[in-house]
Amino acid sequence: MSENTQGVGAASEQGESWTSEWGTVSAQSTSCANTQGTYCDTPVTVLRADALITKQRTVCNAELWFADGKIIAVGEQRKLGDPPANSVVKDLAGRVLMPGLANGHTHSAMTLQRGVDDDNGFMPWLAQVQAFEQHLTHDDVRAGLELAMLEMIATGTVAFADMYYWDYELLETVRRAGMRVAAAVAVTTPDASMFPGVTSRTGAAELAHTAKLAEHYANSGQIIVHYGPHAPYSVPREYFEQIIALSKQSGIPIHTHIAESPAETEQMLARTGLHPASYMRELGLFEVRTLAAHCVCLEPQEIADMVAAQVTLSHNPVSNLKLGNGVAMFPEWLAAGAKVSLGTDSVASNNSLDLFEEMKLATVLHRGARQDSTAVTSREVFNVATAGGARAIGFAQSGELEVGMQADIIALDVTGINAIPHDNLLSHIVFAASGRDVCEVWVAGRHLYSEGRYLTLDAADIKVRAAASAARLRELSGV
Ligand SMILES: [Zn+2]
CATH class of the missing domain: 3.20.20.140 (Metal-dependent hydrolases)
Known part of the structure; x- marks a missing residue:
């Protein structure tokens, strides 16, 4: 099974009602009603990580489920029950999840x-x-x-x-x-x-x-x-x-x-x-x-x-x-x-x-x-x-790892020297972590980046074209 079948583009073509709103959207439920088979027609991605941090809380031994671009369950691994049979489970040991x-x-x-x-x-x-x-x-x-x-x-x-x-x-x-x-x-x-x-x-x-x-x-x-x-x-x-x-x-x-x-x-x-x-x-x-x-x-x-x-x-x-x-x-x-x-x-x-x-x-x-x-x-x-x-900036359903929010998620590597210890996750993220610790990125459930690999962009080609453009422009402008 493909790990991702619903990108942002697909979601937008379906004309979902969460689009482009400037105001507040509330989606604060924290547990998933799903047990067995509720999402049997929709692939569910299950992320299992050391921890998860979002606006109001931190969850250790965290599990987050998403489907159709939205988060459908968040909690401790042992409390969410078994994921649906058609789930794709991604083991993220040594990683913590946070909002993009x-x-x-x-x-x-x-x-x-x-x-x-x-x-x-x-x-x-x-x-x-x-x-x-x-x-x-x-x-x-x-x-x-x-x-x-x-x-x-x-x-x-x-x-x-x-x-x-x-x-x-x-x-x-x-x-x-x-x-x-x-x-x-x-x-x-x-x-x-x-x-x-x-x-x-x-x-x-x-x-x-x-x-x-x-x-x-x-x-x-x-x-x-x-x-x-x-x-x-x-x-x-x-x-x-x-x-x-x-x-x-x-x-x-x-x-x-x-x-x-x-x-x-x-x-x-x-x-x-x-x-x-x-x-x-x-x-x-x-x-x-x-x-x-x-x-x-x-x-x-x-x-x-x-x-x-x-x-x-x-x-x-x-x-x-x-x-x-x-x-x-x-x-x-x-x-x-x-x-x-x-x-x-x-x-x-x-x-x-x-x-x-x-x-x-x-x-x-x-x-x-x-x-x-x-x-x-x-x-x-x-x-x-x-x-x-x-x-x-207008994306009211991004930025929180809670049920009903868009699956805009990043995973940080917390096995590095700068992460020992990281008991206070908030402190680690603000004061010790850097962008170099990011190892996974999803937007609306679409997987964009994994362990240094770009899944939607051709990095090698872009780097060559950008360097050539920059060199030409510098020469032309005398900068
Ligand atoms: Zn500016």
Whole structure:
């Protein structure tokens, strides 16, 4: 029997009702009603691991069953009874199961710019990035995206919110690979394409293109489409207002950068007399569903306004520090009950897509900055990187290992030196584990990765194409 017969694509074609919802979904039952034969027509996968950790609990000697892409049983091995006769049992001794991670903000195809101008400050870095991207072709973007998916899958990320030059072909590349994406089509001005090599459409035409993509994937469950106005400082006021109006009409969410740097604040104060987030509020952005990346330079009242409006705030600590932009008020966001995700931002400002790094940094950074070891707890950060982040970017049924949730699961190797001892699993995951410990990945029950092998992507081919693209682009741009 095949270990997996129901991928995300198959689930989406069946039009399941859990798709693309921004709100809360509850599926908290913890035991399975199944005994013998209940699922006799549906292959059941049974995972037996040393332990399992999810939002509210840890289970030792854990067993998790899934079928049709959803979790159908979770508990201690001896308490679940015998699995159905048609089950495929996977013995994961030396492994612990946890929810797959959600990356709240990235630009995946920028993997090709890993290491571009790492040490010369924000504005020179931005100039280099833009010089590089003027020469991008569609094949380059696809290679960069696929390279990013190799890295994300291998380090336990199952869903990501992304802003770049998305089109149908690239979204299909993600669908076939099996990951979940909330994809924002980036725009800056109505009159010109920001990246002529990638798309000949003007910014105005990109909005119609975005709406078509959103309509096409409306019932996907795997792919969500956002408008992607880049930032308050890079998008003209009238154009931003037009995008907000379209979002109000269509319900298509907006993904943008807000208050990333002190330079942005200075620029917006000079231009508008307002801080970036206040300017966005004045334009009406917070009246539509919005994902705001970075938010480093927020005033306390702006935080309160964004929380009240249920804006998703994406914390990107490595990128914020590497670019010298500062430290976001992450503890205040959490205390205010904000919808929060954890993001890597692009590889050009990170330089990896490993969310385990972000989890550790998001915990220790704020403790150190405030000289308070209780400023952020490991439980809070774990929840933001899993269930909270997944919900924040639109995948409300990912991020928890509970009955009824999507089978978005990763397994960590806990036999390594860094895992001795690992009695406190939460502590191990946040402070000692890394993406290199991930050894299995399932999304909607589809097996994407197993012990270093990619099951949906041709890693050797992608690595060759991505390296060739990066080399050519560096030569052309003189970076
Ligand atoms: Zn960004």
